[in-house]
Amino acid sequence: MLLPLDLAILAWKESYVSPELAIGWRIGRYAHEFFDGLEQVRIAAIGHDSTIAALQRQARYPEPGLVTKPLGSRPWDMLFYHEPTATALKVVCIRNQIFPAQALRSLEECLKSGNLDVRLHYQVGVNAMVQNIINADIMRLCSLTQIRCRRLITTEGHSMSACPWCRQAGSAIRLDLDGRICCPECAGLEPSWHSLASGEV
Numbered sequence: 001m002l003l004p005l006d007l008a009i010l011a012w013k014e015s016y017v018s019p020e021l022a023i024g025w026r027i028g029r030y031a032h033e034f035f036d037g038l039e040q041v042r043i044a045a046i047g048h049d050s051t052i053a054a055l056q057r058q059a060r061y062p063e064p065g066l067v068t069k070p071l072g073s074r075p076w077d078m079l080f081y082h083e084p085t086a087t088a089l090k091v092v093c094i095r096n097q098i099f100p101a102q103a104l105r106s107l108e109e110c111l112k113s114g115n116l117d118v119r120l121h122y123q124v125g126v127n128a129m130v131q132n133i134i135n136a137d138i139m140r141l142c143s144l145t146q147i148r149c150r151r152l153i154t155t156e157g158h159s160m161s162a163c164p165w166c167r168q169a170g171s172a173i174r175l176d177l178d179g180r181i182c183c184p185e186c187a188g189l190e191p192s193w194h195s196l197a198s199g200e201v
C-alpha cells in the first residue's frame with residue numbers, strides 16, 4: 001500500500017498502519033494547514049491509542065509530543081487551540097468512516113487461526129479504510145467547528161455574573177463566542193486550558 005512519506009514513517013514507528021493511526025495523521029495534517037503550523041497550537045484528544053500517538057508525533061506546543069488526554073467525556077474527539085488568535089478547532093469524527101465495520105471486525109477473531117484467506121481479506125479491508133482516510137474529502141471523515149473566543153475581563157473589584165447557559169457562577173472567566181457569552185465549559189474548551197483562553201489581552 002502506498003502511503004504519504006510522513007504517514008509511512010509514523011506507521012514504521014508504530015509497527016503498523018491502522019485506520020485509527022491514519023485518522024490521527026490526517027486530522028493533524030489538516031490542523032497544521034488550518035493554523036499554518038502547529039507551533040502555537042495546543043492539542044487535546046480522546047480515543048484510540050494509535051490516534052493519539054499520531055497526534056503526539058505532530059504536537060509541538062507547549063512542548064513536542066504533548067497531547068492532553070481528558071479523563072471525562074468531551075463534546076469532541078480532538079480539539080486544537082491556537083493561542084495567539086484564541087481560535088479553537090473542534091473535531092468530531094464520523095465513526096463509520098474511521099472504525100472497521102462489524103463484518104471486518106468479526107474477522108479479527110479469526111485472524112488467530114492463521115488462515116491466509118481470512119488474513120488477506122482482513123488486510124484488504126483495512127487497507128481500503130486507510131486509503132479512504134488518506135484521500136477522502138475531510139468533511140466526509142469528521143465534522144469541524146471553528147470557535148473564535150474573546151475573553152471578557154472585569155474591572156478590579158467586580159465579580160463576573162453567572163454563565164447564562166449553565167448558571168454557574170464559580171468560574172471567573174467568561175468568553176465571547178461570536179456574541180454568545182458563556183463560561184469555558186459551555187464554550188466546549190478543554191477545562192485545563194481555561195486560564196489560557198484569551199483574546200483581547
Ligand SMILES: [Zn+2]
Nearest residue numbers: 163166183186
Ligand atoms: Zn456555562
